[in-house]
Amino acid sequence: MSLNDLPAQPIARRPRAMVKVTGAAKNGVYPPAVIVPWESWTVDNNTFYQADTFRVSIPSSVLPDEVNANWFSSQSEAFIEILAGFPNDPLSFTEADLDSLIYGRIDDIEYDPVSTMISLTGRDLTAVFIDAKTTIQYQNLTSSQVAAKLAASHGLSVSGPATTTPAGSLYARDHVSMTDRRSEWDLLTWLAQQEGFACYVTGRTLNFGPRPPAPPEPYELRWEVDDKGRPSANVQYLRTSRSLTVAKGITVVVKSPSLKTSKAVTGYYPNKPKTTQAGKASPFGNTQIYTITRGGLDQAGADKLAAKIHREITQHEMKLRARLPADSILTQTAMVRLTGTGTKFDQDYYVDGLSRSMSIDEGYVMDISAKNINPETVPSI
Numbered sequence: 001m002s003l004n005d006l007p008a009q010p011i012a013r014r015p016r017a018m019v020k021v022t023g024a025a026k027n028g029v030y031p032p033a034v035i036v037p038w039e040s041w042t043v044d045n046n047t048f049y050q051a052d053t054f055r056v057s058i059p060s061s062v063l064p065d066e067v068n069a070n071w072f073s074s075q076s077e078a079f080i081e082i083l084a085g086f087p088n089d090p091l092s093f094t095e096a097d098l099d100s101l102i103y104g105r106i107d108d109i110e111y112d113p114v115s116t117m118i119s120l121t122g123r124d125l126t127a128v129f130i131d132a133k134t135t136i137q138y139q140n141l142t143s144s145q146v147a148a149k150l151a152a153s154h155g156l157s158v159s160g161p162a163t164t165t166p167a168g169s170l171y172a173r174d175h176v177s178m179t180d181r182r183s184e185w186d187l188l189t190w191l192a193q194q195e196g197f198a199c200y201v202t203g204r205t206l207n208f209g210p211r212p213p214a215p216p217e218p219y220e221l222r223w224e225v226d227d228k229g230r231p232s233a234n235v236q237y238l239r240t241s242r243s244l245t246v247a248k249g250i251t252v253v254v255k256s257p258s259l260k261t262s263k264a265v266t267g268y269y270p271n272k273p274k275t276t277q278a279g280k281a282s283p284f285g286n287t288q289i290y291t292i293t294r295g296g297l298d299q300a301g302a303d304k305l306a307a308k309i310h311r312e313i314t315q316h317e318m319k320l321r322a323r324l325p326a327d328s329i330l331t332q333t334a335m336v337r338l339t340g341t342g343t344k345f346d347q348d349y350y351v352d353g354l355s356r357s358m359s360i361d362e363g364y365v366m367d368i369s370a371k372n373i374n375p376e377t378v379p380s381i
Contacts, residue, residue, distance in 0.1 A: 002220035002337065003329050008234035013325065015364035017041065017084040018095055019056055021067050024077035028155070033081065034067045039117070040359035041082055043101045045332055047352050048198040048211065049189045051126035054082060054102050061116040069111055072118055078106045080120060084358060085328055099328045101356060103203045126201045128154040129185035139168030143191040147199075147208035150184050156201070160209030163195055170194045214333045218348055221322055223340035233340075236365070237323035240338070240345040246317035247377055249287035252306040256297035267302025269310040314373040320349050326356045326366035336370045344374060 019041060020033040041056040060069040072078070081103045087093035104124040111118050123130075129150065138146045144163040151158040170191065188208070192199035198211040223233045254267040292309060294302075320338060330336075336349045349370030356366045 001217045003215055003217050003334060004219055004234070004327070006220055006222055006234065007224075008222075013364070014086065014090040015084060015326070015358065016087055016090050016093055016098065017082065017358050017364075018098055019058070020081040020083070020095075022079050022081075023071075023075060025155070030079075034064060036064070036067060037062050040357065040361075042355060042357035043082055045101075045354040045356075047332060048200045049192075051123040051130060051201075052102050052104070053123050054080060054104055054121065056080060056082070056120045058118045058120065059116055060111070060118045063118075069113075069118060072109050072120075073111065075106075075109070078109075080104055080106055080122060084326075084356065084364065100203060124201050125154070125156060125204060126185060128156075129188060129201075129206075130183050132184045133181050134184050134187065135181050137167065140166055142166060143170070143195050143197075144208060146191060147188060147206060150188065151206040156204050156206050158206045158208060160197070160207060165195075167191060212333050214335060215331075218335040218337035219330045220337045220339060221320075221324070223338070225340075235322045235324040237321075239321045240341075240343075241319045242344070242374070243317050243319075245288050246314055247374065249377070250310055250313050251287050251289050252310040252313070253289060253291045254297070254302040254306040254309070255291065255293050256302050257295050265297060265299050265302050267297070267299065267304075267306040269303065269306035314377070315350065315371050317373045317377060318345065318347065318349065318371065320345070320368070320370045322368045323365055324368075326358075326364045330354065330366070330368070336368060344376070347375060348372060 017038070019036050019038045021036050022033040023031050025031075036058055039057040039059055042054065044053045046052055060072075063069065082101045083095050083098035084101055085098040087097035089097075102124050104122045105127050106120050106122040107127070108121045109118065110120075132154075138149070141149065142163045142165060144158075144160060146167055147160065148158045188206075189199050191197075192208060197209050198207065200207050221233070221235055221238065223231065223235075223238070225231045252269045256265045256267070290309065290313065292305070294305060297305065320336065322336075330351070332351050332354055334351060336351055337347070338349065339346050349372045351368060351370045353369035354366065356364070358364045
């Protein structure tokens with residue numbers, strides 16, 4: 001079983017899209033959004049903790065008067081929403097028939113009067129937290145209260161459960177200093193990590209809570225070769241790679257100067273190397289050693305960080321990139337399963353990048369990048 005329907009059928013598709021533009025809010029009220037013509041657009045969905053991005057090309061010669069080229073050149077702040085999908089009636093549809101892929105703030109406007117094209121690039125509303133700096137620690141507020149306060153300051157709502165531990169206790173537990181000037185997004189993502197949460201923005205909502213569960217079935221990329229040696233697949237492009245350095249095994253060593261003594265705390269993952277009879281550590285063999293120095297950690301904290309870094313590194317062992325017709329089924333939380341190549345690349349992958357684009361030349365397509373450790377890679381000991 002898989003999320004997508006297989007085998008893929010050679011049928012005509014009739015995707016549709018809509019691009020909406022609005023200016024800055026006045027007295028807390030946003031002006032009505034205007035639907036604009038477009039030539040092409042791309043939406044890049046990244047993993048949690050990062051901003052999604054967009055790119056839109058608009059022919060200015062057919063823009064409505066209320067948002068013409070002069071209007072774009074006059075804006076100090078403007079917003080874009082891109083919607084796409086497969087309406088039942090492709091000749092008569094509304095935004096209710098489409099899925100909203102991104103709502104974001106325009107970062108850059110480029111106008112080419114020769115080609116009459118306007119190019120817009122920007123990020124989702126994660127940008128408002130990334131661009132805002134703070135030194136406020138909110139020590140007496142819980143993580144969820146900090147998230148709600150920061151979201152409200154930017155006119156966003158917040159979604160997620162209430163937490164109970166004051167932020168000040170989290171700072172002390174992790175032995176960190178929060179006195180530096182940093183972005184609000186750095187603060188939010190740090191608090192989310194301490195709570196075991198994901199932190200991301202959808203539309204005008206800050207999501208601060210447990211990571212959305214993965215669908216029960218993977219999204220399958222199926223490669224098939226018939227009895228005459230003719231290949232077929234539900235992809236237009238497919239590339240895989242493997243890091244042999246990671247395949248040999250990885251050991252992460254975290255060294256942290258003690259807060260109370262002059263001795264350093266050392267954490268290992270997967271395991272502390274065995275010692276010889278003389279009490280000296282035995283060699284790590286052919287494994288790749290990553291040594292990290294991070295101040296202020298106790299033994300449990302050093303071991304936890306070593307395990308976290310090990311997981312991040314080893315997930316880059318097996319990589320996959322693919323292009324295929326776009327749909328609304330695949331999300332960043334789904335696993336991608338490659339089958340049929342007859343190689344070790346046939347396995348499950350975590351999505352780390354998902355890009356959808358639509359244009360007259362290429363139609364509606366999506367590009368996937370995914371990664372994972374190979375199940376047969378044995379952790380170094």
